[in-house]
Amino acid sequence: MTFQDLNLNTPLYNALDDLGFSSPTPIQEHAFNVVASGRDVIGIAQTGTGKTFAYMLPILKNLKFSKQENPRVLVLVPTRELVVQVVEEIEKLSKYINNRVLGVYGGTNINTQKQAVAQGLDILVATPGRLYDLAMSRVLQLKSIQKLVIDEVDIMLDLGFRHQLINIFDILPERRQSIMFSATMTQDVDLLIYDFFKNPERVSIAVSGTPLDNIKQNRYNVPNFYTKVNLLTALLQDEERFNKVLIFVAYKRMADRLFEQLDILFKEELCVIHSNKTQNYRLRSIEQFKEGHNRILIATDVMARGLDIDNVSHVINFDTPEYPENYMHRIGRTGRAERKGEALVFSTEKEQESITNIEHLMKMDIPVLELPDHIEISTELIEEERPQIKEHNNPTKRRDIDAPGPAFHEKIAKNKKENLGGSYKFKMAAKYKKPKTRGDKNYNKRNKKK
The missing domain is CATH 3.40.50.300 (P-loop containing nucleotide triphosphate hydrolases)
Structure with missing residues (x-):
């Protein structure tokens, strides 16, 4: 047609x-x-x-x-x-x-x-x-x-x-x-x-969540952030194959953190966009990536929707998205207009459940690739990966989530008075024996005789 x-x-x-x-x-x-x-x-x-x-x-x-x-x-x-x-x-x-x-x-x-x-x-x-x-x-x-x-x-x-x-x-x-x-x-x-x-x-045209056939998908099981950085750095050094790469991360802090790591080696080839960047900076970064001035673009999920950039060779999911739909939109940045594309996803042990959900949505398994032998397995952990130490027997460390915060203060006495609403005047009348109406003089006389 x-x-x-x-x-x-x-x-x-x-x-x-x-x-x-x-x-x-x-x-x-x-x-x-x-x-x-x-x-x-x-x-x-x-x-x-x-x-x-x-x-x-x-x-x-x-x-x-x-x-x-x-x-x-x-x-x-x-x-x-x-x-x-x-x-x-x-x-x-x-x-x-x-x-x-x-x-x-x-x-x-x-x-x-x-x-x-x-x-x-x-x-x-x-x-x-x-x-x-x-x-x-x-x-x-x-x-x-x-x-x-x-x-x-x-x-x-x-x-x-x-x-x-x-x-x-x-x-x-x-x-x-x-x-x-x-x-x-x-x-x-x-x-x-x-x-x-x-x-x-x-x-x-397709069941919701169906990936395009022209996008080749693979994944790596990687233990932590710094090992992911080592793997990513090794892959990106192949400039002929990874000639236009879009890297997705979960949130803004992770985008800046990854940018700092890659900037050491790739410098002018690298740019980053997320919602904390100014509008001019974001538009300029996208334009430079589109025109080929920058080979590598780091972005958050907000950028995954609708960006139409030609000839993206690879989409790399530096972390596994929590929601399977976000994965579909991420990998859809490559393989556009019936061209071939490739998508990679890095997953830690904690992210395996998200991988299962993605595969369930697509009704297909993502092939697992072995980590190359020359990739250094790091033992250093970032803050989010370190185990949280809970001292159950130390009362000074225990925090009551319902306790008032540091700005809390008790009300002064005059502000603690009960709001009596419409019943207030009746209670005052009973207490001070005031006449029920202004003209009820007999009521006052009876109270004086008593």
Whole structure:
């Protein structure tokens, strides 16, 4: 099948020709008519199969020219980097179409974005937090939204965007088309679909969690952090094979720690991104990695979603992700656009349960490779790997988790008084023998005789 069979318009055909695309991927082929019909859609396909074009091609085909200021299409994504990437993809397809596209995300000046919104737009790509801030400021009006696209919804829920998503649903028009695309579907996502989608049609190219066949997977059993560093260093020295390497770690502190270890040897070949880095630093690091100025990029799981970087030779899981879905998104950064890729995962003894969960999700075993003989097995442990010493018989070491903290202090006497509410006046009347009403003089006379 070719794009000619999808009955697109001439501007889109010209844009696809410029990009060198002639045939749609399976998700693009199967989702086109469903999205174009106006029904709510749930799309499931492996990462790297062109999901952005799958929902944007039918939307752009039917998007008529308009001079109205408020946006008609809203695309929600979880990270700032994905906002930038989706805007770039839409602009590529819109090369011969007269429409206005804007991306907004946190970490930058909101006033600049308010000015851009006020100039008018047709398609808005946003992270949930910044979108809600703009909507609450009344600068952004969502009353004209006809199509809502949620990309990588499961990571949005993992990042704690659930309440913001619900708030956004509440201020969107009820009559709209809702579209959701992801590589994995979780129970939380199903609940969101049940609450806010109207009889959606599912377009499933692969069972949730199915890896791409063109990604070769292997794993190493490694005892600790420093042995992992020794193994990784040995692998990365083969520059011809490991020519563009994306290394994933669990959290920001680990990313910085690994960067310090590898920087000794690789220096200019190395860069790192995580949420504590400035937005300009993160975008610059991704751009340098894309263009080949840096051969090695260290990233956290937040960066695993949606990053479309060509020709990544290897994805290395420096640690085993706790959630199997995160593993699927990590390895999906290689083997994109039907190219071949390779994924490696390093696992300690404590991480074996996570490996089992990943293999259960994929319904396949990851082959285990033996550690090369020249790799030094380190005995040094980092803080997280050291055993926690519990002195059960030492009362001075025991900590009561319910005990008040160091800032706790007792209330002064006047603040300990009981709040008696409406019964207070009756208790005072009984105590001081005050008249029940101001004119009850006989009551006072009786009490004086007594």
